[in-house]
Amino acid sequence: MSEKKLPFERPIIKKLNVNVPNKFGLKTEYDPITSIDGVMVKDLIKEFGSPLYVISERTIRDTYREAKRAFSTRYPKVQFAWSYKTNYMNAVCNVFHQEGSWAEVVSGFEYDKAIANGVQGQHIIFNGPDKTEKDLEKAIKNGSLIHIDHFDELYTIAELAEKMEQKPKVSIRVNMDTGIYPMWTRFGFNYENGEAWEALNRILLNKKLELVGLHAHIGTYIMVPWAYGLAAKKLADLAVGVQTKFNHTIKYIDLGGGFASKNTLKGAFSPGTDTCPTFDAYAEAISTAIISSAILPDHMPILILETGRALIDDAGSLLGSVIAIKRLADGRRSLVIDIGVNLLFTSFWYEHKVTPAQPFTHYTEDSVIYGPLCMNIDVIRENISFPLLNKGEHVVISRIGAYNMTQWMQFITLRPNIVMIDMDGKPHVIRKAEQNESLTSHEITPDYLKKINV
Amino acid sequence: MTKKKITVAVSGLNNTDNPGPGIPVVRGIRESKEFDARIIGFAYENLEPGIYLHDIIDKTYQIPYPSAGIEPLMQRLEYINSIEKIDVIIPNFDAELFSFMKCADDLKKMNIHTFLPTHEQFEERQKSNLPDFGKKYGVNVPFSRPIFGENEIFGLTADFTYPLLVKGKYYDAYVAYNPEQVRMYFNKIVSKWGLPIIIQEFVHGTEVNVIALGDGKGNTIGAVPMRKQYITDKGKAWGGITLDDMNMLDLTHKIIGQTKWRGGMELELIKTNNNELFLIEINPRIPAWVYLAVGAGQNLPEALVKLALGEEVKPYESYDVGKMFVRYSMDMIVNLEEFEKLSMNGEL
Amino acid sequence: MKIKKNIAISDNGFIFDSNTGDTYSLNPVGTEILLLLKEGKQLPEIQKAILEKYDSDNATFEKAYLDFISMIRQYHLTEE
Structure with missing residues (x-):
């Protein structure tokens, strides 16, 4: 046959809604994502399998530089510290380290990872409520910056200092009311009730500890930059208090992380791409607060930021394939894809952007997107007006770089490859897909259970 | 011409x-x-x-x-x-x-x-920021605070007495007489407009409204006070009358003057029995009863178009008091x- | 299977059921199939017509067709 046939699209019929806005929204008006950093999605899947995590090195570096520019054009001394828990793939960490980021860790495991990545001890910030004595010893020996979370830790460090005859470099984490909800009071020492001031006094009166900084981390996914301004102001007040009473100069103020990413939170009215503040907005609020504080110009502290989510979310994508197209009893379309909540933990709180990886028409169906797990909780999108995909076609879930490669679950199935596309558009596997023995090698079956007869 | x-x-x-x-x-x-x-x-x-x-x-x-x-x-x-x-x-x-x-x-x-309005003007008059707005500009506002979860409902009695108002971020307001009703309205509003939900003290009095237009430099281009005469079960005015009330106009000028409000707005106020005015809400756009203002001599939509086009607009100084609107459907x-x-x- | 008489189908894919007052929209393939059904054509003829014009295969078409028919039935557009 000489005539070229038209592309086939599944026939659909849709009832027209004649009154209230429906929760599926208007027809989708967006383009397919056929490639990432110049590499075709279908080629990536062909070579590395489906599902597949893809990280764009270019996006990481661009985003980092954008954040760096926003802060360093407003404040003289700025230092970023990469938040390991957000994504501790070594390749990812090292991109940040190459850009000049220190490491910010919250466990002995992460601490050792940072050391193994080659980060100098004095450039590791050690946060979190659970640091074992062994962890602390190591950190003290390496001259790392230990951010004290509670009095029990403070006393442990004091004892270790005496025993080791080494002066630990410490900061305290301060929690406070910055007018946002919820107020995190479980980490660190409270500002308003004087606990933080009390902790600082004890450190400074105990000559065996060196107080180097002040740290706050007011929450997560904070959409209001002024809250950081308030936090910075309160830390600056403490720094001034320390200067006045003890003639001791605070070297740095660390405002932690918590900047929002462009993902849309469940229950939010507007998409995150519209509401997420810019780095400039956060930088303006923070720098203004410190510069206009009572800290003397000679004593201006280094500003440390532990931004994780906002620096890495955009750089990560999850590629997958359609396993089946079903019809639910109520008439809704159900799409089963090979990406489940085991790989996309953040789907519990985000309405992730799911985009077909091949061209599609403007016709859509009210759909539910399910993952492949045989578990009812495995839902990627509850309500989405989605184009008509066929079995075997691909989808791209965008902005998944933060937390998914650390909070993922080994559940029902194995974890797939992670590739990073370098600055020249070349993909590198940075974590190999798991094999059965990746997991079973840690299991021990007692001899008497080895024989079965089924 | x-x-x-x-x-x-x-x-x-x-x-x-x-x-x-x-x-x-x-x-x-x-x-x-x-x-x-x-x-x-x-x-x-x-x-x-x-x-x-x-x-x-x-x-x-x-x-x-x-x-x-x-x-x-x-x-x-x-x-x-x-x-x-x-x-x-x-x-x-x-x-x-x-x-x-x-x-x-x-x-x-x-x-x-x-x-x-500018982003700042838009944000600071958000229902959840109204208490701060009142403090900043010296305007009476009923006590209110945002809540983010159903689990906060039972703790409300520490700050509020029933009845109280349950409001959405953009739309919807319901009077609730007990926690069960708060929970019902909470879920109803959340599913439509998201979080937070605003809980507001219920101030007794008469609801009155002002439609106004600010030029963004602190000038009030027009303002007409009105009282709803008939309210539908959705709380919408089906009839209203323009009022002669200097207090309401003064308050409007004060708010527009201080915030340098840009664009149309509606002030929702409660006038108590002691003639005190409480600001309940600022709607950052022209209200649906704007035609009453046109009929009373202030063509605010026309003035808004002129402001948008960058033309000079002379403020309206007066309006007809006692003009009514009666809405009809067809x-x-x-x-x-x-x-x-x-x-x-x-x-x- | 027959489409109810009081179903009006426009070429642009708009459907009006004068019996219930409901309105629907179709994509182009859906429109063609429904028009063929309305003419009284059955599966083999419809399949042939669609596959002549569109790039697909028997299995893919059949899956899509059955799914489409189930929706037509669900919306009570057929008389059995």
């Missing part, structure tokens, strides 16, 4: 029992002695009555829901503008204002003018072809 030809796009064509301001805004513009306007309607739903009122709206386009975000909205506006060459857009829904404010600069590059006859055209092509 020949009238200036302009094209004005207006949303809020839902002239229903929960009316949008679109149609009355257009009526004001149509009555202008200075403008000969072609009116473009922006619709979200295919049964918004304004779509089918062809003597009021010249042509209607469907636009994406505000919750879809700015990108699809801008794509759609670029398409519409390529056909219509719009001079001014007047968005009339609270929920879409954020998007239009964010697009304003890009629209300007397309020679489309808007006259909207059935239009619509052919299925019109509904089909709109549903299939998104324009009519």
Whole structure:
């Protein structure tokens, strides 16, 4: 046959809604994502399998530089510290380290990872409520910056200092009311009730500890930059208090992380791409607060930021394939894809952007997107007006770089490859897909259970 | 005098029992002695009555829901503008204002003018920020605070006595007499408008309203106080009368003067038995009863268009006291072809 | 299977059920199939017509067709 046939699209019929806005929204008006950093999605899947995590090195570096520019054009001394828990793939960490980021860790495991990545001890910030004595010893020996979370830790460090005859470099984490909800009071020492001031006094009166900084981390996914301004102001007040009473100069103020990413939170009215503040907005609020504080110009502290989510979310994508197209009893379309909540933990709180990886028409169906797990909780999108995909076609879930490669679950199935596309558009596997023995090698079956007869 | 030809796009064509301001805004513009306007309607739903009122709206386009975000909205506006060459857009829904404010600069590059509040003005008058707003500008406001979860409902009695008001971020307000009702309204509003939900002290008194227009420099271009005479079960005015109340006007001037309010606004106030005024809400756009102001001598929609186009506007000094509006509804006859055209092509 | 008599189908894919007052929209393939059904054509003929015009295969078409028919039935557009 000489005539070229038209592309086939599944026939659909849709009832027209004649009154209230429906929760599926208007027809989708967006383009397919056929490639990432110049590499075709279908080629990536062909070579590395489906599902597949893809990280764009270019996006990481661009985003980092954008954040760096926003802060360093407003404040003289700025230092970023990469938040390991957000994504501790070594390749990812090292991109940040190459850009000049220190490491910010919250466990002995992460601490050792940072050391193994080659980060100098004095450039590791050690946060979190659970640091074992062994962890602390190591950190003290390496001259790392230990951010004290509670009095029990403070006393442990004091004892270790005496025993080791080494002066630990410490900061305290301060929690406070910055007018946002919820107020995190479980980490660190409270500002308003004087606990933080009390902790600082004890450190400074105990000559065996060196107080180097002040740290706050007011929450997560904070959409209001002024809250950081308030936090910075309160830390600056403490720094001034320390200067006045003890003639001791605070070297740095660390405002932690918590900047929002462009993902849309469940229950939010507007998409995150519209509401997420810019780095400039956060930088303006923070720098203004410190510069206009009572800290003397000679004593201006280094500003440390532990931004994780906002620096890495955009750089990560999850590629997958359609396993089946079903019809639910109520008439809704159900799409089963090979990406489940085991790989996309953040789907519990985000309405992730799911985009077909091949061209599609403007016709859509009210759909539910399910993952492949045989578990009812495995839902990627509850309500989405989605184009008509066929079995075997691909989808791209965008902005998944933060937390998914650390909070993922080994559940029902194995974890797939992670590739990073370098600055020249070349993909590198940075974590190999798991094999059965990746997991079973840690299991021990007692001899008497080895024989079965089924 | 020949009238200036302009094209004005207006949303809020839902002239229903929960009316949008679109149609009355257009009526004001149509009555202008200075403008000969072609009116473009922006619709979200295919049964918004304004779509089918062809003597009021010249042509209607469907636009994406505000919750879809700015990108699809801008794509759609670029398409519409390529056909219509719009001079001014007047968005009339609270929920879409954020998007239009964010697009304003890009629209300007397309020679489309808007006259909207700044982000700061928009944010600080948000229901959840009203207590701070009251403190900052020295205005009485009922005590209120936002809640983020059902688990906070039982703790409310520490700060409130029943009855209290349960309000959504953009729309909806219900009086609740017990925690069970709070929970019901909480869920009802959350599913529509998201978090937070605002719990507000219930102030006893008479509800009165002011429609006003600020020029963005602190001047009040017009202001008309009104009391609702008949309220529907949705809480909407079905009849109202203009008032002679200097306190209300003073408060309006004070708020606009201090905030340098830019654009249309509606103040919702409670006048207590002691003649005290409490500010309940600031709606950051023209209200649906704007035609009463036009009828009382202040054509605020026309003035808004002039401000948007950068023209000098002389403030209105007076209005007719005791002018009333009585709303009515009327059935239009619509052919299925019109509904089909709109549903299939998104324009009519 | 027959489509109810009072179903009006426009070429642009708009459907009006004058019996219930409901309105629907179809994509182009859906429109063609429904028009063929309305003419009284059955599966083999419809399959042939669609596969002549569109790039697909028997299995893919059949899956899509059965799914489409189930929706037509769910909306009560057929008389059995």
